[in-house]
Amino acid sequence: MNTEYNPSELLICLASRIMEDGTTAFIGTGIPMLAASLAQQMHAPNLITVFEFGGTGAILEKLPLAVGDTRTFNKALHASGICDIMEAAQRGFIEYGFLGGAQIDAYGNLNSTAIGDVLKPNVRLPGSGGANDVGSCCWRTIAIMKHDKRRFMEKIDFITTPGFIDGSGAREAAGLPPNTGPYRVVTNLGVFDFEEKSKRMRLISLNPGVTVEEVKDNTGFEILIADNVEYNDPPSEEELKILREKVDPDGLYR
Amino acid sequence: MNTEYNPSELLICLASRIMEDGTTAFIGTGIPMLAASLAQQMHAPNLITVFEFGGTGAILEKLPLAVGDTRTFNKALHASGICDIMEAAQRGFIEYGFLGGAQIDAYGNLNSTAIGDVLKPNVRLPGSGGANDVGSCCWRTIAIMKHDKRRFMEKIDFITTPGFIDGSGAREAAGLPPNTGPYRVVTNLGVFDFEEKSKRMRLISLNPGVTVEEVKDNTGFEILIADNVEYNDPPSEEELKILREKVDPDGLYR
């Protein structure tokens, strides 16, 4: 088998490895879906997928192309609606949530609403969708981003989805549920967590071939660096095999 | 056919005649159910029955014995739950509601909670159940009562379900939806409405053989008397036939 991998395959494997077994993940279309499916087949057989418009515990025989897709409730345990899912999240039932966006800051706040002034935007983006809800109510959110200075910014144009807002205690002060918030950021350069005290983004592991300098150069804010930055393993042969042959055999996301 | 009738049969016929076609009625167990079923077969084929725990538009082939009974959703158009029904009422979808109680006052307020002090009751009654909701949200409520001075009181011990509270404008002042409230009271003595200005109970028609004096003597508050008090027709042969042969052929409520 070809063990070379493309950037998406790396992101999928990194995101997949983060998710623990025996819990729930709120899944958006694209990489999170592939990552969850891969995790189910690698180390987390009891990771339950939850889709925004009502599908819980589907068997992902064919990869969904949208969060309301028929495949999101294929042989599912429960097919309900968006309120049931969002209320389950608000009640604390959903562990992981995946997020993306056009801009992110050091506190993990995300912008998917507008570039420039929201009232007269340079670019009108698709909006919050479920992102704000996921970022408000899931216990641990994982952002998957392309890493460059235009995206990793000191000050983003609009906080669509709250991360740690402006630091420790800010989520709680705003009224968000305690002990929730950004958990990891996965990018083409590495994996990041948020330092306990400052709640600022911190590099914890680098992707194969990437340097700390490269991360700094591509980040528009001062990025923290963990004491022991590790290197992420590249996708293993087993991961690639499952990903290509079982998770996405039709290559929908390749 | 025997055209003699018992007191229940009279109440059923009186209540039945009040309901118009083409609308909805929130039905409790017992007389309201029989009245609605009779109305459907006499003059209101499009009277839609709604039961508290979720049945809408059932075909009442067998008479239900309880508001959560399987028969309340027999061949129904919709079987949902109590929230859906109560929210439909709160949105204004339910025209008629039936009520009962141990005590009623001149403004149609009803007590089904306790005789005496509610904190140390002489008799603990079954409580509001859906009565308060029906009395709050349905457009027109019809109370069916046994008529005597212990029940028709100047001051009832507890307002379980609001009627006109203490007169004109009081419902609106309390925050209840406008243009709702008691519509008719049907008793073994006659039928009553509520005078437009004072919102006090008023005799509008007497049951066969009953006199105005009898009504006054059995009412614990000053009862208004309409200018032209009519006599209610006794149950017709057709009504009795349908009631006995189609509505309640097993005589469950006889």
Place this chain on the structure above:
Amino acid sequence: MENSKSIPILYEGEGSLIQPIDLNAFRELNRKKNKKLESKLMTEEEAVDRFLKDGDYIGFELYGTVRAPMSLTRAIIRSGKTDFRLAGQGVHEVDLLLGANLIREIDFTYIGLEVFGVSGNVRRRVESGDVSNVVEWSNASLTWRFKAASMGIPFIATKCMLGSDTLRRSAAKVIECPFTGEKLALLPALILDVGFIHVNRADKYGNCQIDGISGFAFEMSRACKKLIISAEEIIDTDDIRKAPDRTIIPYYLVDGVVHAPFASWPGEMSNAHEKDVDHYNMYLEKQKTEVGMNEYLKEWVYDLPNHQALLDKIGTTKLKSLRI
């Protein structure tokens, strides 16, 4: 924008909040609930033993003698556990618990015998003070309190209860709406310590289907710290997966699954069996007096070890005659 406006609280019910609202603790508990597909099959006795404790705030669904989780109710009475607080929207199951004198506080909406009127057990326990605290609600209000909990929010607004003594003896608060200026009653969320629901069918993990009306099963199942399900029938998870839109209670809400055919006896169960009218009529007589009720409880609850023993006592002929 920040501002210094406020919403007037126009009125506060005198009733106490029998069960405190702690949505953050509820979140933590829901986070820890088992999400694995592991069998939760157990007996009524095991479920009551593991998940219920003295003083718990409990609740039952549905209403009347229909789809009531009676086999679990009888197991509770036999367990010796007591001093419960209760969401009082019930008929037969709550009547037995009151008869056995296990209830101390009630959020009351309706406890009675429907067409048969006032319950002797309710009268004896409430009038004597055995039940020491009663707070009043309407059916919709109590269900919306579950709904608030099921949504993970501390209250829901309503137009019900306004202008009544039911409101006065509740723990609702009346405010002026900040959007419309109208008056509204705010109903505090109600989270059960343990909830009990009987369903038509479930798999061993607790994915449940209910036929016909669903009462308040959706809302209540999502408002429980612990949830015990009894099911007329246990089915394969494959059958759940064939019709996922029929699942009304997903497994991750459930702590115990009990296989209990005829669980609602002497009441009825949609698509399964009719009401045992003879037995119920006998019960109606018995519950009128304390002595009668005690005799009833001895014969039909205490003297039987479990649900199977009850079914044996009722007898196959009778049970068959009730089958739909």
Place this chain on the structure above:
Amino acid sequence: MENSKSIPILYEGEGSLIQPIDLNAFRELNRKKNKKLESKLMTEEEAVDRFLKDGDYIGFELYGTVRAPMSLTRAIIRSGKTDFRLAGQGVHEVDLLLGANLIREIDFTYIGLEVFGVSGNVRRRVESGDVSNVVEWSNASLTWRFKAASMGIPFIATKCMLGSDTLRRSAAKVIECPFTGEKLALLPALILDVGFIHVNRADKYGNCQIDGISGFAFEMSRACKKLIISAEEIIDTDDIRKAPDRTIIPYYLVDGVVHAPFASWPGEMSNAHEKDVDHYNMYLEKQKTEVGMNEYLKEWVYDLPNHQALLDKIGTTKLKSLRI
């Protein structure tokens, strides 16, 4: 008890309330809705002609390219009616309406092309100011706004949106909970002038069934002044009565019923047909430019008189290949 306490309003979103809340008017309207079992079958054109007018606040269910009421959307565009205000949780149907430049104000949560990214139509209409007012919400918040209306109450509380610019640009209000002291965002009820939903099957009166996930059909259908349904299949009322627990939208909510197989084309419909990927890919190219979008609208909307003409143009072979 009466008192002089109050709840502080800590924060108010700057966004405007695009659609006013009048629950009493909604009650009056719901009271007058036809409760008779009378056929409401009509064409898309007739439904749009009778129930929609310029400037109406409209909304569509579901989301993405799945079960979208596209045949009704195309009829709206052809009708010449315009200047709509919109609940912006949509993809393909809203994209067409924006392309046709019929939308002036949006309660925005998500309008985009999902995995395919930002929509050219959204960018052109919002950045140019053709859409003159945009108010921000999250998916859950917008749905809970429908839910509030469906419950007949003016707001629902939530923990979502707090601490974000989404909140700042919304019309929500943040209060301190009178029961728990925690901060909550209050979401104002949202009542649609006209709602559009596509379902798997309906009877001629408008009793509707949906297979699989139900998105926000339950809530939205109960939050409409007028509701137009299109259905893949029209079935007998007897079949509705055989499984009343499958009815998700009862007839009395519905004003028009349109029989429209393949209504969601080029999107997919659960249990009926797959997505037309070829056509959708072509669309993705077209929508990138104003010229392309206009060409698309001319060929696939304006130049066709009705849904049947569209199906004829797609052709039986293609349609058959999409059938599940």
